[in-house]
Amino acid sequence: MDRLSEPVRVNGRDYARPRHPVVVVCVDGCEPDYITQAMQAGVAPFLKSMLERGSSRIGDCVVPSFTNPNNLSIVTGVPPSVHGISGNYFLDVASGKEVMMNDPSYLRAPTLLAAFAQAGAKVAVVTAKDKLRAMLGHGLSGICFSAEKAGQATLADSGIDDVPALVGKPVPSVYSADLSEFVFAAGAKLMQTRRPDLMYLSTTDYVQHKCAPGTPEANAFYAMMDGYLAQLDAAGAIIGLTADHGMSPKTDAAGRPQVIYLQAELDRLLGADAARVILPITDPYVVHHGALGSFATVYLPQAAVARAQAAIEALPGIDLVLTREDAARRFELPPDRIGDLVVVADHLTVLGTHPSLHDLSGLTVPLRSHGGISEQKVPLLFNRPLRDVPTSRRLRNFDVFDLALNHVNPPPS
Amino acid sequence: MDRLSEPVRVNGRDYARPRHPVVVVCVDGCEPDYITQAMQAGVAPFLKSMLERGSSRIGDCVVPSFTNPNNLSIVTGVPPSVHGISGNYFLDVASGKEVMMNDPSYLRAPTLLAAFAQAGAKVAVVTAKDKLRAMLGHGLSGICFSAEKAGQATLADSGIDDVPALVGKPVPSVYSADLSEFVFAAGAKLMQTRRPDLMYLSTTDYVQHKCAPGTPEANAFYAMMDGYLAQLDAAGAIIGLTADHGMSPKTDAAGRPQVIYLQAELDRLLGADAARVILPITDPYVVHHGALGSFATVYLPQAAVARAQAAIEALPGIDLVLTREDAARRFELPPDRIGDLVVVADHLTVLGTHPSLHDLSGLTVPLRSHGGISEQKVPLLFNRPLRDVPTSRRLRNFDVFDLALNHVNPPPS
Numbered sequence: 001m002d003r004l005s006e007p008v009r010v011n012g013r014d015y016a017r018p019r020h021p022v023v024v025v026c027v028d029g030c031e032p033d034y035i036t037q038a039m040q041a042g043v044a045p046f047l048k049s050m051l052e053r054g055s056s057r058i059g060d061c062v063v064p065s066f067t068n069p070n071n072l073s074i075v076t077g078v079p080p081s082v083h084g085i086s087g088n089y090f091l092d093v094a095s096g097k098e099v100m101m102n103d104p105s106y107l108r109a110p111t112l113l114a115a116f117a118q119a120g121a122k123v124a125v126v127t128a129k130d131k132l133r134a135m136l137g138h139g140l141s142g143i144c145f146s147a148e149k150a151g152q153a154t155l156a157d158s159g160i161d162d163v164p165a166l167v168g169k170p171v172p173s174v175y176s177a178d179l180s181e182f183v184f185a186a187g188a189k190l191m192q193t194r195r196p197d198l199m200y201l202s203t204t205d206y207v208q209h210k211c212a213p214g215t216p217e218a219n220a221f222y223a224m225m226d227g228y229l230a231q232l233d234a235a236g237a238i239i240g241l242t243a244d245h246g247m248s249p250k251t252d253a254a255g256r257p258q259v260i261y262l263q264a265e266l267d268r269l270l271g272a273d274a275a276r277v278i279l280p281i282t283d284p285y286v287v288h289h290g291a292l293g294s295f296a297t298v299y300l301p302q303a304a305v306a307r308a309q310a311a312i313e314a315l316p317g318i319d320l321v322l323t324r325e326d327a328a329r330r331f332e333l334p335p336d337r338i339g340d341l342v343v344v345a346d347h348l349t350v351l352g353t354h355p356s357l358h359d360l361s362g363l364t365v366p367l368r369s370h371g372g373i374s375e376q377k378v379p380l381l382f383n384r385p386l387r388d389v390p391t392s393r394r395l396r397n398f399d400v401f402d403l404a405l406n407h408v409n410p411p412p413s
Numbered sequence: 414m415d416r417l418s419e420p421v422r423v424n425g426r427d428y429a430r431p432r433h434p435v436v437v438v439c440v441d442g443c444e445p446d447y448i449t450q451a452m453q454a455g456v457a458p459f460l461k462s463m464l465e466r467g468s469s470r471i472g473d474c475v476v477p478s479f480t481n482p483n484n485l486s487i488v489t490g491v492p493p494s495v496h497g498i499s500g501n502y503f504l505d506v507a508s509g510k511e512v513m514m515n516d517p518s519y520l521r522a523p524t525l526l527a528a529f530a531q532a533g534a535k536v537a538v539v540t541a542k543d544k545l546r547a548m549l550g551h552g553l554s555g556i557c558f559s560a561e562k563a564g565q566a567t568l569a570d571s572g573i574d575d576v577p578a579l580v581g582k583p584v585p586s587v588y589s590a591d592l593s594e595f596v597f598a599a600g601a602k603l604m605q606t607r608r609p610d611l612m613y614l615s616t617t618d619y620v621q622h623k624c625a626p627g628t629p630e631a632n633a634f635y636a637m638m639d640g641y642l643a644q645l646d647a648a649g650a651i652i653g654l655t656a657d658h659g660m661s662p663k664t665d666a667a668g669r670p671q672v673i674y675l676q677a678e679l680d681r682l683l684g685a686d687a688a689r690v691i692l693p694i695t696d697p698y699v700v701h702h703g704a705l706g707s708f709a710t711v712y713l714p715q716a717a718v719a720r721a722q723a724a725i726e727a728l729p730g731i732d733l734v735l736t737r738e739d740a741a742r743r744f745e746l747p748p749d750r751i752g753d754l755v756v757v758a759d760h761l762t763v764l765g766t767h768p769s770l771h772d773l774s775g776l777t778v779p780l781r782s783h784g785g786i787s788e789q790k791v792p793l794l795f796n797r798p799l800r801d802v803p804t805s806r807r808l809r810n811f812d813v814f815d816l817a818l819n820h821v822n823p824p825p826s
Contacts, residue, residue, distance in 0.1 A: 030666075032662070032666035032761065033666075034666075035666035035667070036665075036666055036667070037625055039667070039668060040668065040778065040779060041628075051666075056665045057665060058666075058761055212626055213627075213662075214625040215454075215627040215628075249445070251445070252445060252449075252469045252471050253448035253471075253792035253794055254449070254794070255449040255452060315805065316804070316806070316807045346790065347760070347787065347790065348445065366449050377759065379665065381666055392728065392729070394729045395729070
């Protein structure tokens with residue numbers, strides 16, 4: 001076997017080299033029903049035809065069902081216990097500071113994107129928000145830019161320049177459906193002009209945080225996506241589509257957010273600030289969800305752990321409360337980057353710290369969010385049939401590169 | 414206190430007598446988001462105004478999240494461990510026969526409807542499908558009929574005759590949105606003409622099995638409901654609205670049903686027919702869901718229980734597998750009316766017996782169903798403020814009569 005046909009080994013898994021371009025799409029917040037309802041409404045004709053000849057499965061994402069841990073799992077092929085990214089945000093115990101988990105220094109495993117580039121493949125990455133760019137592009141010799149800062153991409157730092165001219169669209173607002181459209185449009189143009197061997201496109205869940213599956217705005221988003229996927233398919237790409245997490249309404253029937261303010265509960269129980277609640281959904285863009293998700297982690301004195309666990313478990317709206325060890329085992333998380341307790345809320349409930357610390361004025365429509373087990377199910381869609389994937393295999397969203405590279409029959413060449 | 418002002422005690426709970434008519438509505442399959450989305454689309458103006466001055470909470474229904482156990486819990490105020498109705502369908506171990514649980518002889522507790530009638534209140538019950546009529550009306554001196562057989566109601570058996578003439582509508586098809594509309598229309602007419610003290614209206618989930626929240630057909634259903642609720646409110650009724658269970662898509666993103674055929678799995682594991690799988694969703698009306706729900710119970714030899722439990726737990730799509738004792742404790746079920754194992758599937762998965770035993774030809778749209786923990790959250794809505802209901806109280810759908818009778822401030826009289 002010559003070097004160019006050898007599989008690429010990353011983080012303990014072997015990936016076959018692509019004989020045709022492979023595009024993996026991570027549709028942020030894509031609860032599977034968004035696609036079902038768009039197809040049902042007749043606005044996603046390409047997806048409908050693609051799934052008649054391709055493959056559709058359901059996979060489990062990483063819990064916490066947040067953007068950063070899942071995007072990093074997808075591009076490394078391993079859970080957070082290996083790659084280290086446990087949230088969008090965490091408490092750095094060494095410094096005592098709460099920080100964004102946006103920096104590659106937090107990454108404990110190489111990406112398969114970097115490994116493929118290293119092995120000679122042409123690799124391109126487009127992400128919607130800039131927060132992911134540095135980590136997705138870590139160690140990567142290739143193209144990597146965000147839609148948010150597409151205007152600032154240079155050959156030196158992003159492997160490409162003049163992106164808005166290439167895409168033929170202005171740089172969109174970070175709070176818009178256009179931000180994701182720019183990702184797809186850029187992906188389609190890159191395929192036409194550069195034909196990367198491996199491409200990763202990652203969108204943002206602005207629309208999914210606002211609109212339920214099957215509503216006109218959601219259908220319009222998926223109709224847009226459908227058109228670009230058709231272009232990628234027509235260019236001969238093998239497409240694997242998944243999501244970082246699902247999405248649920250987090251309100252009562254009247255549309256009011258259902259929030260458990262954990263810091264306030266624990267202050268009442270243990271005294272002010274005896275416990276420290278961390279919300280790993282937090283990122284620089286919280287207008288559309290007010291930093292409210294269904295997963296939290298709590299640092300507190302060892303003597304108070306059992307008491308706090310029992311008290312939180314008893315609150316209506318809580319799904320489960322696990323100790324660090326149990327959570328690390330069950331969700332495959334790095335124990336040193338989660339608190340003494342992990343708290344998961346149910347499918348209609350989110351967790352906050354204290355009412356005064358959440359600005360809900362940006363919630364112009366009923367809150368929809370994620371983070372819990374209830375948002376763990378995500379689509380795994382391919383424009384080709386999968387082979388040798390038994391139904392007994394529990395699929396993860398971070399198997400998408402394995403499936404697209406190792407289990408898809410390439411198109412006739 | 415004179416007799417007419419004494420509370421009515423049923424199944425260990427005291428209920429205040431209504432000073433104004435009280436109407437409890439059970440909207441079959443009403444995932445809370447149906448109401449949120451209808452309000453959001455602007456088609457439910459009465460509900461919107463009602464919730465601005467009334468109350469909205471989320472409650473837990475009974476698991477299995479099926480129609481019969483929950484309707485009976487609502488009208489008895491207690492879980493199935495007390496009232497005995499563990500499903501729509503069960504294995505009568507004494508006879509070895511699988512039978513519908515439609516007969517009042519299976520009921521182990523009186524209904525509060527019968528108790529109020531006994532205590533002198535005027536009581537009326539309207540249910541969509543006839544399957545519930547006998548149990549809801551058990552021991553009841555009052556009005557009780559189904560929309561399905563409204564044309565056959567007589568004074569002798571239903572406490573009313575000439576129902577279609579009263580309602581001004583023909584008897585609808587059992588598979589239609591009209592069946593539920595007939596229930597609401599009959600309720601509004603009964604309020605105008607007979608002014609019952611206590612009324613229970615129970616619809617059918619034909620629409621919810623077919624249409625996602627926020628889609629045009631679902632919104633049309635809730636717009637219809639909104640109009641009749643406005644009539645009941647205008648007549649001075651205290652309204653309490655809840656659901657027997659929620660509703661989830663049970664498909665992959667392509668809209669294909671995600672089914673685990675448990676009997677087939679267990680036949681492979683233990684030999685043909687060593688285990689017997691019972692699907693308590695089964696009822697005489699299975700066209701719209703093919704008897705596929707997210708809850709099953711399994712009878713099998715004691716020596717095989719642990720092995721079967723481990724094997725089923727390992728299947729992708731399974732939420733949890735409990736022994737009879739654990740399931741009876743956790744879900745408050747009668748242990749003699751469930752199998753040796755209870756199996757719950759996840760929010761996108763349903764359980765079947767064997768592919769040859771499910772007719773899916775009636776599924777003209779992507780399957781939506783219920784039965785699991787993922788469909789346990791239901792609305793609890795009132796057209797008046799609730800008092801003395803702390804947020805720490807875990808509310809159940811079968812608290813709805815307690816809330817409407819004991820915790821609503823009556824309107825000024």
